[in-house]
Amino acid sequence: MDFSLDLPTGPLAEAALTAVFTSEARPVANHSVRSFLFAELLAAHEGCLEDADYDRDLLFAAAVMHDLGAGDLAKGEARFEVEGADLAAGLLRRHHVPEADVDRVWEAIALHTSPGLAERRGLLCYLTRGGVGIDFGVRAEVVAAWEPRIHAAHPRxxxxxxxxxxxxxxxxxxxxxxxxxxxxxxxxxxxxxxxxTELERAAESSPWGR
Known part of the structure; x- marks a missing residue:
């Protein structure tokens, strides 16, 4: 398949990356970028790239900023998924993203740890959770051909x-x-x-380890 490790560019993408890499620990920031690349591969695998609901820029925003609530910008006043969604929404609004799209990204981030919910709330939620899950070893076979290059570029x-x-x-x-x-x-x-935690124990047996 035709695939590139190139990330979206432009003021919004750059602002999202800056927010992530200046507020999150580097391993978490790298995870966020990998989650986008894995989500994009998942979309290609399932034939979603031409879907009317597929939006690469919104997928980048949701996947890359999905853990902002675990970074230094978060105050710990709400569950981290919600704080991260709020932080991402604020950034999108500052870049004049339409409110309907802001809401889609907010929902994708807020639900990314909610199995059985995210998968039923539209393509953006599904792909965001899917990309995150792949980085934890779920459906790793979908990205097997590209995984070594992605991990080389954005190590764990x-x-x-x-x-x-x-x-x-x-x-x-x-x-x-x-x-x-x-x-x-x-x-x-x-x-x-x-x-x-069980999550840490499970990482020991995942395809890529911790």
Whole structure:
């Protein structure tokens, strides 16, 4: 298939990358870029690139900024998915993105840890969650041909541990940031009880490790 590791360009894409790489730990930022590339490969694999709902720039915004709530811009006043969605929406509005598209990106980020919901809320939500999932080893066969080049360009650098650290640190700041049955709340409670989370244990057996 015709595929490139080139990322979208322009003021909005540059602002999104700047926000990510200046506020997130480098392993998490690299994960965010890989998530976009994997989401794009997933779209190609499933024949979605010509779909009327497919928008590469919005997919880039949602996938690259999906973990802003685990970065330094987040205050830990709500669950990290929601804080990240709010931060991304603010950036999009500053770049005069239409409100309907802002809402689509907000939803994709807010639901990216919600299995069974994201997959039913449209193509952008589906691909965003799918790209993130692939970087955790889910459906890794879809991107097998390109995975070595993507990891060479954007290495993992102990991504899972770094991301869990960031989510747990913010979840510990307030009860609103760690509600029961949320990812952040669950990870915080696992860390406090066991010192390690199931997500970290699972990474040991994923196709690409941590």
């Amino acid at each position: 650098l102990d991504m899972v541990r770094s991301l869990v650290d960031a989510i747990v640190e913010r979840a510990a700041r307030s009860e609103a940031a760690a509600p029961h049955y949320s990812l952040g709340g669950g990870l915080l409670r696992e860390r406090r009880a066991h010192g390690v």
